Amino acid sequence: MSFERPSLQELITRVQSDAESRLGKKAMRWTLVPVLSRVIAGVSHSLHGLIAFTIRQIFSSTAEGAYLERRASEYGIYRKQAASAVGSVTFSGDGHVPAGTQLQSGDDMIYLTTTDIDEDKVAKIRAAKPGAAGNADAGMELTLVSPIAGIMSTAVAGELTGGADAEDDESLRERLLQRQKNPPKAGTKADYVAWALSVAGVTRAWCYPQELGQGHVTVRFMTDGMTENGIPNETMVKRVTEYIESMMPVTCILHVEAPIPKPLDVTIDLLPDDIAVKAKIESAIESVVMSESKPGGPILRTSLDRAISGVNEVLSYRIISPIDDVGTTTGEIYVPGTVSWV
Structure with a gap:
């Protein structure tokens, strides 16, 4: 009892x-x-x-905070710490910018140069504070915190990627439960998935043994919420590759790849023709695509039906397209596309 x-x-x-x-x-x-x-x-x-x-x-299924961390540590699993965004910045002028120089963005984020300025006026930078907030698209203007002789105070950053927040309890719990259900066996499919998920920012991962031949192992993963449509960038691919290589058997040939995004476009005939209802349907379809998609896998028509019918305000609907289950080829993964209305 x-x-x-x-x-x-x-x-x-x-x-x-x-x-x-x-x-x-x-x-x-x-x-x-x-x-x-x-x-x-x-x-x-x-x-x-x-x-x-x-x-x-x-119990692992209900433990929280430091107690969950302690249970996970007994299996060699530790909370993924926040990671800093990295990238590059281009300066203007003839002065010298040393490593350790501070720059500030319009939203008060601080970035540090990690290398001296090179002959092309470019330096590597990283966010001073770890977390996803440090990520930014290319073209963001950064301002020198302290003036440097011969260098303009404003510089332009390239794409800043790789920033990730510290792992929350639910993500850590999921990895712990997966480890308890799938004990390590020196390089099984479950091991490669677990190794990929151990990298900060990785939310989903899959392993495909011998996809490229005997002795080859292919790993694909997603970074949902950190990159566009969750498709990993080069920084994340490098991080995952380096980590798995430090854990895997030396006899395997590893290939870590970002899935190829394939937008799933849906056309719906809906009643009532209401903007709020349409927004709920779009959100429901996006959730289904994000939860059920995997490289080389399908999205079922019944899943789309379930998503739309789950919106209480819907009186009647008809999915015009796709007319059946839709599949992908090797390496492709469905991502949310455009929802059209007729």
């Missing part, structure tokens, strides 16, 4: 009833029994709370 924490009122009633049974009579309101019953019940309620909390920390 599972443990159920009694409410404070239940404990007060229990303690007072126990006291009255020993007194052999009902306690009057002006006696000490009701007062002491509330005091004792308050202490007991706190202890019951501690018991309930402790029970949650015993």
